[in-house]
Amino acid sequence: MNDTRLAPVLDRIDAELPAALDRLMELLRIQSISTDPAFKAECDKAAEWLASDLASIGFNAAKRATPGHPMVVGHGEGTGPHVLFYGHYDVQPVDPLSEWNTAPFEPVLQDTPEHGQVIRGRGTSDDKGQLMTFVEACRAWKAVHGSLPARISFFFEGEEESGSPSLIPFMKENAEELKADIALICDTGMVAPGVPSIASQLRGMLKDEFTIVGPRIDLHSGHYGGPGLNPLKEISRIVASFHDKTGRVAVEGFYEGVHEISDEMKRQWENCGFDEKTYLESVGYTRPHGETGYSTLEQQWARPTLEVNGLWGGYNGAGSKTVIPSKAHCKITCRLVGDMDPNALRKKVRAHVAAQLSPDAKVVWDSDLEGSPAAVMNTERPEFEAARGALTDEWNREAVLIGMGGSIPIAGFFKDVLGMDAMLIGFANEDDAIHSPNEKYNVESFHKGIRSWARILAALSE
Structure with missing residues (x-):
């Protein structure tokens, strides 16, 4: 894109920042708390607000009904590539309210020593502030040139924070x-403050839960301690395995479908500004505890995991109760990478547990996970390198292709x-x-998020 066409758009964004902040505050x-039925009308109001705002800058936009909260879909006229922009307008609940220093739905601008000026309030980073960066970039393009540099559609969801029950049916x-x-x-x-980032891979998820059943009832530990199989000991041994x-x-077979990252990707990760010491110390660690031979970022982004999320059984009340419990329970999750198949992996994990069982122990699996x-x-697509160049120009720092642990x-x-294919670009910080x-x-x-999207749209249209 000729710089003479982009430059006035960037100038417009700078000049109109106060007005853009006012719209975001509104x-x-x-x-729009999607998980609580008490806020259904507010979710509807947010969808209506977005549809109206998109219409005000020339998009054919409408609130679209679903069995749950509405979607917002908008289409703009333009030439060149057709891009679909996704964000979500719903937010998380605000509990515990007593820990907020400001009212969560009365957003304010605050000056901070660490970050300069920040916008404080629920949804500022996740995801209203983020989605409005793209809307404002389109607004600036339309204001300056009367048209967009690409054909653009919008798709805003209202249930992302509550499991997206209406999403796939609506998409189909x-x-x-x-x-x-x-x-x-x-x-x-962004992987680190001021480091523009494009997510190249996201880990998948496998959830499972099992119960180890031993004796028919809880047993007196004096009468059966020794000869009795204790499900808590049994499940501890299995977890340790x-x-x-x-x-x-x-x-x-756990690692079937796992691929090593390329040398170029490893170079970008090693030079992305990630502060391992701060990352670990912020939660009380002194060193990483994952798979030996892989860096902290590789462990977080590019390696699969099996984590124990819950382990319980027996008596958990005050004082002591001398029993051998009848049952013990465990919740696990696996983070998946590459071409790992969650259905095949579930069978492997269950086979592993079955192989560890002692005589007289039974395992019962949850059937609804x-x-x-x-x-x-697909980072080979030219859009990725175009976006990386645009982000690098805006932030004056090499944009990196990152992974995401979640x-x-x-x-x-x-x-x-x-x-x-999708390209994930956002401007949130870890401490948001x-x-x-x-x-x-x-x-x-x-x-800079608004300016970044303006540059990316220009780069994608070249």
């Missing part, structure tokens, strides 16, 4: 309308349901306190 005041019913050349997702962040001494998962594969982005299911849904009291979004993230 959206943030809407209490409206697949032809929603399909585009590529999806852009803003619900993500999940990993070897190097931190590697000891389940046979889900799994989803990892999402690996899961963002929408990225996989775009591929599975619509056959679309999303889902927690005192959530914030740096004004720099908002301002």
Whole structure:
């Protein structure tokens, strides 16, 4: 894109930042908590606000009904590539309210010594502030040139924070309308402050839960202590067998479908500004405790895990109760990478547990838990390098392709349901306190996020 066409758009963004902040504040005041039925009208109000705002800048936009909260879909006229931008307007509950220093739905601008000016309030970073960066970039393009540098569609969800029950049915019913050349997702962040980041891979998830059953009833530990099989001892031994001494998962076949990262990806990760010491010390660790031979970022982004999330049984009340419990329980999750198949992996994990069982011990598995594969982005697409160059120009720092330890299911849904690749770019920081009291979004993230999207749109249209 000719710089003479982009430069006035960036100037417009700078000049209109106060007005953009005012619009964001208006959206943030809407209490769109999707998980609580008491806020259904507020979710509807947020969807209406977004549809109206998109219409005000020339998009054919509407609030679309679902069995749950509405979706917002908007289409703009333009030439060149067709991009679909996704964000979500719903937010997490604000509890515990007593830990907020400001009213969560009365957003304020605050000056801080660490981050300069921040926007404080629920939804500032997750995800209203993020989604408005793209809207404001489009607003600036339309104001300056009367048109957009690409064909743009919007897709805003209202149930992301409550499990997205309406999402896949809506996508399937409206697949032809929603399909585009590529999806852009803003619900993500930067690997370190000031380091622009594009997520290249997201770990998948497998959940499971099992119960070890021993004696028919709880037993007196004096009468049966010794000869009696204790389910708590049994389950502890099984849990200990999940990993070897190097931190590697000891389940046979667990690593099928796992791929090593490229040397170029490793170079970017090593130079991305990630502060391992701060990352570990912030939660009380002195060193990483994962798989030997892999860096902290590799362990978090590119290696699969098997974690014990809950372990309980027997008497947990005050004082002592001398029993051998009848049952013991365990919840586990696995984070998946590469081409790992969650259904095949579930069978392997269950086979491992069955192989460890002692005589007289039985295992009962939960039959109602889900799994989803990892999402690996097609970084060979030219859009990734175009976006990386645009981000590098804006932040004056090499943009990096990163991994993410968690899961963002929408990225996989775009591929599975619509056959679309996705690119995840966001400007949140690790300390934004999303889902927690005192959530914030740096004004720099908002301002430079708008400018970044303006540059990316220009780069994608070249």
